[in-house]
Amino acid sequence: MAEYPAHLAHEHRLFDGRTVTIRPIRPQDDLLERDFIDSGLSGENRYLRFQKWVAAPSDKLIHFLTDVDYERHMAFVCTVRHGEGEEIVGEARYVTNPDGKSCEFGIMIADAWHKSGIAGLLMDDLIRAARARGLESVEGIVLRNNATMLKFVRALGFEVHHVPEDPVNARVVKKL
């Protein structure tokens, strides 16, 4: 079993005064992750992330999302404390492509946490981790309709490519 990279966890104070924790995901996060996808995300947001209708995440999907090896597959979550409890309000991850040089990323932010700044924090950590692993680029598929996401990744230095054969999706790439 891969060792949990605890040193990558840190707290962050948002501009609105709230404090969040950014940390790598853990297998024990399965219930929190399920709550996050089930109740934190609207149908529209689940559609934007998976590009299909996801009503309730399957056990297999939750396992895939939470049980990562921190090498080929890396994921960060952003959480907030509620007394003893913890809630996931955002996550970002990459999976290395077979070429070993590039990776695909994906990000989800709870509806109530849009525009809070956590998406940028998660991507900063994700990009830093990818760079540390020696990857050369971070890539992703974004629906062309998803103007918010395209604007967001452009601000992070991604290039947006339109593939003529695919009118629905754009390919976004950031060289590391």
Added chain:
Amino acid sequence: MHKIWLNSYPAGVPADIDPRAYASLCEMFERSCERFRARTAFTNMGVALSFGELERLSRDFGAYLQTVAGLRPGERVAIMLPNLLQYPVAMFGALRAGLVVVNVNPLYTAPELEQQLADSGATAIVVLENFAHTLERALAGTRVRRVITTQPGDLFPPVKRWLVNFAVKHVKRLVPRWRINGAVGLRAALARGARHELDRSKLVPDDIALLQYTGGTTGTPRGVILSHANMVANVEQTLAWSRTTLREGEETVVTALPLYHVFALTANLLLFIRLGGNNLLITNPRDLPAMIAELRRNRFTAMTGVNTLYRALLDADGFAQVCAANRGALKLAVAGGMAVQRSVSERWQQATGVPLVEGYGLTEASPNVCANPFDAKAFSGKLGVPLPSTEVVILDEHGDEVPPGETGEIGVRGPQVTRGYWNRPEDSAQAFAPGGWLRSGDIGRFDERGYLEFVDRKKDVIVVSGFKAYPTEIEDLVMRHPGVGDAAAIGVPDARSGEAVALFVVKKDPALTAEALREHCANSLAGYKRPVRIEFRDALPKNPLGKILRRRLRDEVVGADG
């Protein structure tokens, strides 16, 4: 902006129209009824309804809705009717009473109907008895408190009425049993309305005329707000465009596309009322022999359709006789809603002598945006040029205009463009690019003469004979079946309907069959949304992050079919 397309306008077509020619659709309607009182406005199964009769019947129905049903201006009235004489009576009755019309596809299933009624907040509905059993199951979650039912022959003269209504109910058995407390028959409603005065509400141009429902990417249909001003403008724009070809008081148009769809509503019903023409209503265009018989009995000068319909007519027995009987009469055949195949267009021109004239529009634009010249001598293969008082641009993904000749998203501005979606401020805001351009979701480019060409669609949507089906809605429904582990719906090419829905399913229950899934879909999805093919897979193609790769599914299907 520089409207390069103006040089391609036919002689006599103005660059601009007066978008406020009438304060409302009612004013336009009443003016036509005055001018063309004795002329036939609608014909259905051999029965003619004059402008004068239509004026009286719609006034009676409006008075009923206001006085007896107690509806207040701005309330929503749903209309769930195929193309029958009752349709214009119900629609103009509601509009003249100051109400908002919500068109409903009569082939909707109960869940689809309930969703639309609930979202629009409709408090009354006019429904054909054949579909009352569906309404009965949909009423619970809605605010509908007035139900007006009608039988197909209700506006026919007595003997014909009894024959038609008897045949539909007892011979063809097309009316499943239903029971809705307090439902009123249309004939009774008209009789009661006739004893009251219609209080003509003072409508202003920005008042809402229609909530016209279209799907959304998350599967929930949204009501497009179309004001009286939007609709009046689009009729005037289409009228100005038609001046090369159509004459007041002389035309008969074949109305086979459903009037609950905004294309036929504007291009047939409203335009030909404005022109004092006759709408030849085809109630069920799927019954080709009946449609052919109807076309043989009536001379017609214009027609609208989608590729699927023109193709079906060309292949139908007896169409040559229709052409022979109608020789010299047909002036115009307009095609919209879906891509037109060149082969269909060529065969049509050979058979009838007129080319298929393609147009482009979307519900959010009432719907007409572009058209080819109506006096064109041949099929162009392009969407046409923007109508008078319409601006069209090609946008890049930032919402900026691209250089001439480049490809991008088609953006539209003009008096016919909606102000947004009913009760959905976020969707409404996202529908527009900076500068107020309506984002069409279609990819296109302009040629050097200002003709718009269609390239592809940007949205994840399947267009079946001009109707839009969203994969998410189908997937949501299919995944509620307990035997389904995962599902993806895509559009595949279909010779008849242009595109059709194909469904890929990963089983949870190994005993799951395609038949069980078909039945599950038939209970909740209108026909055009149902999958024509179902394939089982061990897994769906996804990228490493779990995003579905629809493109790969599509390539597999298309590749396998050669």
